[in-house]
Amino acid sequence: MKELKVGCGKPTGGAVGEVSEGTTAARTAERKEGPMSMARVGGKAPDFEAPAYQDGKFGQIKLSDYLGKWVCLCFYPGDFTFV
Amino acid sequence: MAAVASKYNEIQALGVELLSMSVDSHFVHKMWQDHELSKMVKGGVPFPMLSDGGGRIGRIYGVYDENAGVDIRGRFVIDPDGVIQAMEMLSPPVGRNVNELIRQVQAFQHVRNTGGAEATPSGWEPGKPTLKPGPELVGKVWEEWKTDMAF
Numbered sequence: 001m002k003e004l005k006v007g008c009g010k011p012t013g014g015a016v017g018e019v020s021e022g023t024t025a026a027r028t029a030e031r032k033e034g035p036m037s038m039a040r041v042g043g044k045a046p047d048f049e050a051p052a053y054q055d056g057k058f059g060q061i062k063l064s065d066y067l068g069k070w071v072c073l074c075f076y077p078g079d080f081t082f083v
Numbered sequence: 084m085a086a087v088a089s090k091y092n093e094i095q096a097l098g099v100e101l102l103s104m105s106v107d108s109h110f111v112h113k114m115w116q117d118h119e120l121s122k123m124v125k126g127g128v129p130f131p132m133l134s135d136g137g138g139r140i141g142r143i144y145g146v147y148d149e150n151a152g153v154d155i156r157g158r159f160v161i162d163p164d165g166v167i168q169a170m171e172m173l174s175p176p177v178g179r180n181v182n183e184l185i186r187q188v189q190a191f192q193h194v195r196n197t198g199g200a201e202a203t204p205s206g207w208e209p210g211k212p213t214l215k216p217g218p219e220l221v222g223k224v225w226e227e228w229k230t231d232m233a234f
Contacts, residue, residue, distance in 0.1 A: 012136035
């Protein structure tokens, strides 16, 4: 896990290759590649990068760093929820 | 997540890397780990807990609920080529079955190890017979496989 520098700003994750709206890069990307592909069975898992917590440390996780391994990605509604 | 964590050794023995993700920040993940998860599972959750603030990742995985502002329970099995082999989505009040995750991973790994020459019928578990798809099997599945083998 790539170590993440802890600051006051809250970093967020996102899809790799995603660009914020309105920038020249965004407009160019839209023209060239069209909308980002959605996850589907039999398709490539969309790559992403996100901040993470593990073993007392904060870090940055990128899905494509796990190529060559089986991965189980589990989303859940929220910390401190009941189920 | 605690249930998944309690089966971590079994899942890791299959060579599967676990990643969990919610819209909570990684700071809140730490608090949840310190104050609750560590009391449910010895040592707490051992795998990375990722933060999807804003649900930007959940959106492309089709699990982000715009009204609630959360990622619903979604589970994706991704093979070593980065291809999604299985997905499951549940609404918040119903939890997942970790044993079913393990069974599916074993089945996908078996199929991959045979280079696709074998397929696992309904309810397959390691040790149960598989099917070998081909011209000879067409119309003959009833001879090879009975419904009670699914249970």
